[in-house]
Amino acid sequence: xxxxxxxxxxxxxxxxxxxxxxxxxxxxxxxxxxxxxxxxxxxxxxxxxxxxxxxxxxxxxxxxxxxxxxxxxxxxxxxxxxxxxxxxxxxxxxxxxxxxxxxxxxxxxxxxxxxxxxxxxxxxxxxxxxxxxxxxxxxxxxxxxxxxxxxxxxxxxxxxxxxxxxxxxxxxxxxxxxxxxxxxxxxxxxxxxxxxxxxxxxxxxxxxxxxxxxxxxxxxxxxxxxxxxxxxxxxxxxxxxxxxxxxxxxxxxxxxxxxxxxxxxxxxxxxxxxxxxxxxxxxxxxxxxxxxxxxxxxxxxx
Numbered sequence: 001x002x003x004x005x006x007x008x009x010x011x012x013x014x015x016x017x018x019x020x021x022x023x024x025x026x027x028x029x030x031x032x033x034x035x036x037x038x039x040x041x042x043x044x045x046x047x048x049x050x051x052x053x054x055x056x057x058x059x060x061x062x063x064x065x066x067x068x069x070x071x072x073x074x075x076x077x078x079x080x081x082x083x084x085x086x087x088x089x090x091x092x093x094x095x096x097x098x099x100x101x102x103x104x105x106x107x108x109x110x111x112x113x114x115x116x117x118x119x120x121x122x123x124x125x126x127x128x129x130x131x132x133x134x135x136x137x138x139x140x141x142x143x144x145x146x147x148x149x150x151x152x153x154x155x156x157x158x159x160x161x162x163x164x165x166x167x168x169x170x171x172x173x174x175x176x177x178x179x180x181x182x183x184x185x186x187x188x189x190x191x192x193x194x195x196x197x198x199x200x201x202x203x204x205x206x207x208x209x210x211x212x213x214x215x216x217x218x219x220x221x222x223x224x225x226x227x228x229x230x231x232x233x234x235x236x237x238x239x240x241x242x243x244x245x246x247x248x249x250x251x252x253x254x255x256x257x258x259x260x261x262x263x264x265x266x267x268x269x270x271x272x273x274x275x276x277x278x279x280x281x282x283x284x285x286x287x288x289x290x291x292x293x294x295x296x297x298x299x300x301x302x
Contacts, residue, residue, distance in 0.1 A: 031202035033225070033248075033271075034066035037293025038302040039167055041069050041276050042084060046132050046297035049092070049125035051082045052140045053151045060155055060164065064302035067165040067205075068152065069295050072145055072191060073111040074182050075119060080145040080194050084171065086110060086180040088122055092129040096121035112180050116144065132297065145191070149198045167205045167227065167295075168195075170213040184212040192221060207251055211243050218245050227251045227273065236264040249273050251295070254282060262289050 040062075043055025056068050071084040088109035090101040101108070111119065125140035149166070156163060170191065172181035181187060195204055206217050207227035214226040227249035230239050240246060246268050252261070254274040265272045271292035277283055278297050286294055296302070 034165065034293065037067045037165065037167075037271075037273055038064050038299070039067040039069040039273065039293055039295040040065050040299040041295045041297045043068060043070060044297060044299040045129070046134055046278065047300065048136055049129075049138065049140055051084055051142070052125060053143050053148050054125070054138055054140055056148060056152055057155060059299045060152070060161060062299045062302060065164070065299045066162075067167050067293070069167040069169075070145075070148070071169045071171050073171050074187055074190055075111060075116045076113055077115045078190060079116040080190050081111065081116065081119065081142050082145050082148050083111060083124075083142045086112070086171070086176065088119075092124065092127050094123040094127050096123075098123065098126070100127075110180050112176075112182070134298075145194050146198060149194070149200060153198070153200070163203055165203045165205065166200060167207055169229070170206065170208045170210060172208070172210050172213065174210075174212075184210065184216055188213055188216045188220070192217075192224075205249060207249070214247065215244060218247075225249070229275075230256070232256075236261050240268070240270075246270055249292070251275060254286060257286060257289060257291060259289060262291070266290075 040059035042050035043052060044059045045055065048055035048058045051070055059065050059068060070082050073081050073083050075081055087107050088101060090103050090106055093101055095101060120141045122141065123139055124142055125138045128137060129135050152164065155161065170187055172184060172187055177183050195201055201224060205225040205227050206214060207229050208214050209229045211228065214228060217224050217226050225248040228239065228243050228247045229251045231253040239250065247270060249271045250265055251273050254277050257272065257274045262272060273293035273295060274286055274291055275295035276297055277286060277294045280301060283294055283301060
């Protein structure tokens with residue numbers, strides 16, 4: 001084989017690899033996002049124990065639901081788990097022995113300082129959550145993100161359901177670094193490793209109040225959709241300047257949404273998906289403003 005043949009062989013391989021990577025990236029970008037993203041907040045905590053596999057499965061029974069919204073934390077042993085609070089909550093959790101967690105122990109059990117084998121022995125589904133009287137009580141536990149994804153994807157396949165999107169929040173902030181959460185680069189790496197291993201990247205949105213995590217996603221995983229969660233008195237322009245780029249979604253608390261915000265976001269090509277909207281009246285108000293989705297504790301309202 002002469003030098004010219006070797007050169008063109010290498011060139012051909014490089015072109016094939018480059019094309020394959022380009023096709024893969026385009027496939028990620030081309031997974032059609034719902035025209036209206038009807039999102040079950042924490043899996044629909046108004047009806048089922050929040051952020052649990054059974055909540056996600058229940059949300060899937062409502063045909064209008066397009067997206068499962070959830071929160072993630074990192075455990076001491078580097079596992080990505082689906083839960084909202086930094087600490088195990090006395091409000092709706094029980095010890096492995098089925099006992100109440102005293103309010104004085106509200107900060108006794110930080111997720112980031114617990115190994116998963118211990119964490120999963122606590123009960124998140126039996127104690128009544130007074131904020132959600134319709135919530136069914138079923139003994140269950142905080143799950144691994146990987147296990148939750150497996151359960152959802154299995155349900156989709158077995159029952160021939162539409163592919164749902166996953167709106168996954170990183171629960172972290174500057175004050176919590178190395179106390180109740182890892183630094184953002186570590187968090188993002190652990191989270192994306194799970195998402196990529198489970199091959200759901202085209203159907204994922206990563207959201208956060210912590211701009212650092214979605215800034216990392218934007219830079220290192222440019223094909224992954226991002227959502228900036230906000231609850232403040234800043235203008236649309238100020239929030240965009242703070243983030244430093246135009247995210248796929250701006251996700252404001254519902255009271256921030258008005259015609260002016262909608263006009264500016266849509267002019268930038270940014271979708272608006274407000275939270276947490278729990279009455280038909282507020283859902284209708286926001287729909288009249290042409291929001292691109294709604295996050296609700298009650299997926300049955302959709």
